[in-house]
Amino acid sequence: MGFRIKSYFAKKKNNLTFLGLLLICAGGFVLRVRNLGVLSFWGDDGHTFIGTLSILEHGYPLLPSGNVLYHGILGYYFNVIPVLVFGATEFAFRITSVFFAMMSIIALYFLGKILANQFVGFLAAAVLSFSTWYIVFAREARYYQDLQFFFIISFLFFYLGFFKGKKPFRILAAVFMALTPLVHGVGIMLLVLFLPLFLYLGKRFFKKEILIPFFSLLLFHGLLVLNQVFFWQVGRSFYTEESGLAALGQAYFRLPDPFYIKRIYEMFPEMFAVTVAGAFLFLIFTIGLSVRKNISTSYFGLEELERRFKRVRIPYDFFLIQAFFWLVILLVSLGRMYNQQRYIYFLMPFFILLFAYTVYLLSIFILRALDLLYAASHKQRQGIPKRTFAVLLIFFFAVLSIFTVSGIDFMEAVKVADRNHQDPVDARYSISNVWTRHWDAAAPGKAIAENRQETDIVITTDIYNTPPYSGPVDYWLWTGDLVSWAPYQKKGDYYFDDTYGVRVLRSFADLYDVLNEHAAQNVWIATSYSLLTKEHIDPIILDFFDARVEELVLRGRDETARLYYFPKTDEALRIPITAFFQEDEVSAIDLKSADRFRMDLSDPDMAPYLSFGFSRTEPGTGTWSQGGSSFMLLDAQPGTDYVLEITAKPFALPGKVQSLTLFVNSHKVATAHFREVEDFSTVVFEIPSAYIIDGTGYMGFEYAYAVSPLELGLSSDIRKLALFFKEISMAKK
Numbered sequence: 001m002g003f004r005i006k007s008y009f010a011k012k013k014n015n016l017t018f019l020g021l022l023l024i025c026a027g028g029f030v031l032r033v034r035n036l037g038v039l040s041f042w043g044d045d046g047h048t049f050i051g052t053l054s055i056l057e058h059g060y061p062l063l064p065s066g067n068v069l070y071h072g073i074l075g076y077y078f079n080v081i082p083v084l085v086f087g088a089t090e091f092a093f094r095i096t097s098v099f100f101a102m103m104s105i106i107a108l109y110f111l112g113k114i115l116a117n118q119f120v121g122f123l124a125a126a127v128l129s130f131s132t133w134y135i136v137f138a139r140e141a142r143y144y145q146d147l148q149f150f151f152i153i154s155f156l157f158f159y160l161g162f163f164k165g166k167k168p169f170r171i172l173a174a175v176f177m178a179l180t181p182l183v184h185g186v187g188i189m190l191l192v193l194f195l196p197l198f199l200y201l202g203k204r205f206f207k208k209e210i211l212i213p214f215f216s217l218l219l220f221h222g223l224l225v226l227n228q229v230f231f232w233q234v235g236r237s238f239y240t241e242e243s244g245l246a247a248l249g250q251a252y253f254r255l256p257d258p259f260y261i262k263r264i265y266e267m268f269p270e271m272f273a274v275t276v277a278g279a280f281l282f283l284i285f286t287i288g289l290s291v292r293k294n295i296s297t298s299y300f301g302l303e304e305l306e307r308r309f310k311r312v313r314i315p316y317d318f319f320l321i322q323a324f325f326w327l328v329i330l331l332v333s334l335g336r337m338y339n340q341q342r343y344i345y346f347l348m349p350f351f352i353l354l355f356a357y358t359v360y361l362l363s364i365f366i367l368r369a370l371d372l373l374y375a376a377s378h379k380q381r382q383g384i385p386k387r388t389f390a391v392l393l394i395f396f397f398a399v400l401s402i403f404t405v406s407g408i409d410f411m412e413a414v415k416v417a418d419r420n421h422q423d424p425v426d427a428r429y430s431i432s433n434v435w436t437r438h439w440d441a442a443a444p445g446k447a448i449a450e451n452r453q454e455t456d457i458v459i460t461t462d463i464y465n466t467p468p469y470s471g472p473v474d475y476w477l478w479t480g481d482l483v484s485w486a487p488y489q490k491k492g493d494y495y496f497d498d499t500y501g502v503r504v505l506r507s508f509a510d511l512y513d514v515l516n517e518h519a520a521q522n523v524w525i526a527t528s529y530s531l532l533t534k535e536h537i538d539p540i541i542l543d544f545f546d547a548r549v550e551e552l553v554l555r556g557r558d559e560t561a562r563l564y565y566f567p568k569t570d571e572a573l574r575i576p577i578t579a580f581f582q583e584d585e586v587s588a589i590d591l592k593s594a595d596r597f598r599m600d601l602s603d604p605d606m607a608p609y610l611s612f613g614f615s616r617t618e619p620g621t622g623t624w625s626q627g628g629s630s631f632m633l634l635d636a637q638p639g640t641d642y643v644l645e646i647t648a649k650p651f652a653l654p655g656k657v658q659s660l661t662l663f664v665n666s667h668k669v670a671t672a673h674f675r676e677v678e679d680f681s682t683v684v685f686e687i688p689s690a691y692i693i694d695g696t697g698y699m700g701f702e703y704a705y706a707v708s709p710l711e712l713g714l715s716s717d718i719r720k721l722a723l724f725f726k727e728i729s730m731a732k733k
Contacts, residue, residue: 017118020122021106021109021122021125024105024109024122024125024126024129024130025102025105025106025129027129027130028101028102028105028128028129028130028135029098029102031129031130031135031413031414031416031417032097032098032101032135032138032139032417033095033098034417034418035417035418036090036091036094036095036098036139036417037089037090037091037094038090038420039090039419039420039421039438040090040421040438040439040440040441040442040443040465040469041090041093041141041441041442041464041465041468041469042435042438042439042441042465043140043142043431043432043435043464043465044142044464045093045140045141045142045464045465046462046463046464046465046466046467046468046499047069047071047072047142047234047235047464047499048072048075048076048079048093048141048142048143049088049093049141049464049467049468050063050064050069050464050467050468050499050500051063051069051072051073051075051076052076052079052080052083052088052093053083053088054069054076055076055077055080056080056083056084060073061073061076063234063498063499063500063501064472064499064500064501065233065234065496065497065498065499065500065501066501067233067234067498067499067501068233068234069234069235069499070227070228070231070232070234070235071184071185071232071234071235071236072142072143072183072184072235073182074146074179074182074183075096075142075143075146075147075183075184078096078100078146079092079093079096082095082096088468090141093141094139094140094141096141096145096146097137097138097139097140097141097142097144097145097146098138098139098145100138100145100146100148100149101134101138101145101149103149103153104128104145104148104149104152104349105125105128105129106125107149107152107153107156108121108124108125108128108152108349108352108353109121109122109124109125110156111124111152111155111156111159111349111353112124112125112353112356112357114156114159114160115159115317115318115320115321115353115357116302116304116317116318116356116357116360117301117302117303117360119301119356119360119363119393119397120353120356120357120360121356123355123356123359123360123397123401124349124352124353124355124356127271127352127355127356127405127407127408128349128352130408130410130413131407131408131413132407132408132409132412132413132416132426132429133267133345133348133407133428133429134348135413135416136416136429136430137342137345137429137431139416139417140431142431143183143184144342144345144346144431146183147180147183147184147186147187147345147346148345148346148348148349150176150179150180150183150187150346151180151187151190151346151347151349151350152349153176154173154176154177154180154190155190155193155324155350157169157170157172157173157176158173158177158190158193158197159320160173161173162193162197162210163197163200163305163316163320167209170209170213173213174213174216174217177190177191177217178217178220178221181221181224182224184346185224185225185228186332186343186346188221188224188225189328189331189332191217191218191221192324192327192328192331193324194214195323195327196316196319196320196323196324197210199307200305200307200316200320233489233498234487234498234499235487236487255334256330256333256334257333257339258333259333259339260329260332260333260341260343260344261329261333263341263344263428263433264344264348264351266428267341267406267407267428267429268351268355268406268407269406270403270404270405270406271351271352271355271404271405271406271407272406273404274355274358274359274362274404275351275354275355275358277358277362278318278322278354278355278357278358278361279322281358281361281362281365282315282318282319282322284365285300285315285318285361286312286313286314286315289306289313289314289315290311290312290313297315299368300361300364300365300368301360301364301393302315302317304316304317304318305317307319318357318361321350321353321354321357322354324350325347325350325351325353325354328347328350329344329347332344332347339433340431340432340433341428341433342431342432355404355405356401359397359400359401359404360397362396362400363393363396363397363400364393366396367384367389367392367393367396370384370392371383371384371389419438420557421437421438421439421440421556421557421558422437422557422558422559423438424436424437425437425438435529437529437558437560438558439462439528439529439556439558439560439561440556440557440558440560440561441462441465441466441468441469441526441528441556441561442469442556442557443554443555443556443557443561443563444466444469444470444526444527444554444556444561444562444563445465445466445467445468445469445470445526446469446470447553447554447563448466448469448470448471448524448526448563449469449470449471452470452471452522452524453522455521455522456521456522456523456524457474457475457514457518457521457522457523457524458470458471458472458473458474458475458523458524458525458526459473459474459475459476459477459505459511459514459523459524459525459526460473460475460476460477460525460526460527460528461476461477461478461526461527461528461530461531461536461537462526462527462528462530463476463478463497463499463500463502464499465528466526466528467500470524470526472500473500473502474502474503475502475503475504475505475514476488476497476500476502476503476504476505477504477505477511477525477527477537477541478504478505478506478530478536478537479505479506479507479508479536479537479538479541480530480533480535480536480537481627481628481706481720482535487499488504493661493668506628506629507538507629507631507700508538508540508541508544508580508612508631509577509631509663509666509698509700511541511544512575512577512579512580512698513666515566515574515575516572516573516574516575516666517666519568519569519571519572519573519574520568520569520570521568522565522566522567522568523565523566524563524564524565524566525545525563525564525565525566526561526562526563527545527561527562527563527564528560528561529558529560529561531545531560531562532560540580540581540612541580543580543581544579544580545562545564547579548564551564551565551566552564553565573693573695576695576696577633577696577697577698578696581611581633585608585611586608586609586611586612586633587608587609587633588609588632588633588634588635588696589609589632589633589634589635589636589699589730590635591634591635591636591637591640591642591730591731591732592635592636592637595731595732596729596730596731596732597729597730597731598727598728598729599727599728599729600726600727601617601622601623601725601726601727601728602617602618602619602620602621602622602623602726603617603619604617604619606623609632609633610623610632612630612631612632613625613626613627613629613630613631613701614626614630614725615719615721621724621726622648622724622725622726623724623725624651624719624721624722624723624724624725625701625703625706625721625722625723625724625725626706626719626720626721626722627706627720627722628702628703628705628706628720628722629700629701629702629703630700630701631698631699631700631701632698632699632728633696633697633698634664634665634696634697634698634699635695635696635697636692636697636730637692637732638689638692638693638694639689639692640689640692640732640733641686641687641688641689641732641733642686642687642692642730642731642732642733643684643685643686643687643730643731643732643733644662644684644685644686644687644699644728644729644730645682645683645684645685645727645728645729645730646660646672646682646683646685646725646727646728647680647681647682647725647726647727647728648660648674648680648681648683648723648724648725648726649674649679649680649681649723649724649726650674650722650723650724651706651707651721651722651723651724653705653707656704656705657673657674657704658673658674658703658704658705658722658723659671659672659673659674659703659704660672660674660683660701660702660703660723661701661702661703662685662687662699662700662701663699663700663701663702664687664691664692664697664698664699664700665691665692665693665697665698667690667691669685669686669687669691670685670686672684672685674723680724680726686733701723703722703723704722705722706720706721706722707720707721707722708720708721709721
């Protein structure tokens with residue numbers, strides 16, 4: 001081994017290659033490792049944290065909820081050593097990504113060199129090392145960079161093992177292709193490589209050295225999919241009301257969305273144009289090889305594999321990169337989760353390869369054309385002198401690279417590591433294209449950990465990233481109804497999150513109940529940017545917190561995260577329900593001045609009673625409930641039993657029965673079911689006096705399901721509809 005290393009460095013060219021790659025990696029490392037632990041955990045980082053710590057405790061990622069975190073399971077094992085060395089810090093979880101980023105740069109260089117030449121390898125490695133997007137993502141505590149490396153190395157081993165026929169690499173390819181889906185399920189896309197292999201080998205594909213790994217991987221990946229569909233409770237790709245293969249099919253097999261193509265164009269416009277031009281260059285290259293039988297790919301400085309179809313000679317390495325990139329991006333675009341650029345981060349090295357390869361082809365085509373002109377003008381068989389040709393090739397390649405590369409801004413790259421919580425986040429390079437600020441989960445969480453007492457209650461709006469700092473939490477405040485993300489399940493009358501197994505507060509009434517149920521205990525509430533996002537937290541709750549100036553004890557470094565402290569009290573009611581609204585904006589059902597109260601929901605004058613979870617009044621018809629729950633304020637006589645009558649009809653769905661569960665002041669009264677009929681029906685609830693409080697309370701309606709006409713393809717209406725109310729009346733029993 002020592003002899004081989006010595007002989008390698010005995011060549012000047014190898015020394016320059018090593019030095020160039022070392023400089024690229026050193027620059028990339030410095031840009032990625034500086035200030036790595038400054039920013040707090042965010043996004044799904046909390047899964048990385050709890051998954052790794054669960055492995056250290058149990059040997060596998062068994063979560064506090066009792067669920068197993070299969071999603072990204074291999075990545076959590078990668079973090080074990082850094083956490084043991086540095087502790088469970090932000091730096092420890094992110095240094096894993098930096099390590100795999102360096103490995104990705106090196107692997108991409110060799111992949112480019114093997115598929116084309118050193119020009120392509122160096123350019124691809126440099127773009128991956130210095131482009132802002134790759135720097136930002138390589139500083140995250142999630143699987144993004146691990147997955148990218150596994151795709152590159154799997155592709156490299158697959159090429160060497162199956163296209164070049166080297167047995168040791170076939171084994172390595174099979175191993176890494178099996179491991180990649182354990183980093184993230186999208187690793188199944190590596191199976192796409194067998195399609196261009198089949199086209200290349202033809203009948204030779206049906207040999208045992210190909211079929212055994214192919215069917216083994218197919219079986220293994222299939223088992224992983226079945227495990228995800230039927231056994232995952234955490235980190236499911238698509239959270240739907242239905243489970244099983246049918247729901248999976250509905251989630252994955254849709255018309256492709258052009259989001260990713262548009263995103264690549266927005267972030268890398270010049271490189272995208274060059275890459276598209278590469279498809280035309282591929283055709284020109286193929287035609288040239290097919291017409292000029294005496295010219296090989298080595299004439300263009302390439303050691304391409306060729307595939308012959310009668311008279312047509314295809315430069316197959318270039319085709320392989322093109323086929324893999326465009327096929328995978330098409331397949332990923334079929335799923336529901338096509339709206340975040342992080343879902344194609346793993347694929348971008350192949351975009352870079354296409355770009356680098358195309359730049360080289362443009363350079364060599366131009367130079368070969370000049371070479372022919374030179375030979376013709378000098379009336380000789382020899383063209384441009386060899387040394388001059390090499391210098392000109394470097395010149396053309398460098399110039400074209402400089403003027404067509406995108407996403408590299410050295411000043412911007414340096415500033416990435418200097419970003420603080422209060423600085424804006426470029427949504428193009430963010431892990432979510434709607435996040436423009438890196439919120440501070442650390443400051444509120446650490447303050448809780450330092451000041452909490454044993455009996456204190458902790459509520460958070462960020463169930464993933466508060467616990468790493470605060471310790472155990474008791475409730476997750478989340479009222480959102482996102483289409484593809486609902487990491488909680490209903491058990492009995494309440495929802496519980498999949499990770500920590502704590503109860504989810506799904507409405508302002510739930511928060512009201514908890515604050516009063518624990519009036520004799522101190523309550524800490526850590527909020528994140530979700531508080532300011534109406535899709536996450538009901539704006540009613542934001543208004544409530546904005547008014548609680550006395551309870552606000554800390555603001556995070558991002559000026560978004562907050563910490564509220566509600567000290568214990570001897571009062572039976574710590575927070576009145578009226579604290580969640582302004583009295584002049586909403587009316588309560590008044591049963592103190594009358595024995596009966598009737599509401600005609602087709603009357604627009606009833607709008608003040610329908611402020612929470614109801615849609616607009618449709619004059620002469622009625623009112624739709626909107627979302628999974630609705631609320632009305634209630635001012636009734638204590639010590640009195642009541643009867644509530646509701647006339648409504650469901651938004652009918654075949655095979656589903658709509659139900660309405662009534663809650664009065666945190667007490668469950670009963671559940672009524674509605675038939676799938678066009679006509680209205682009336683349901684009756686008896687409310688015992690024990691559920692009536694002195695003062696303003698509430699009635700809560702919870703529905704079995706709520707669906708939008710848009711989801712069903714009936715109209716463009718995006719409202720989540722459950723019941724259409726015609727009349728509500730309440731009277732003393």
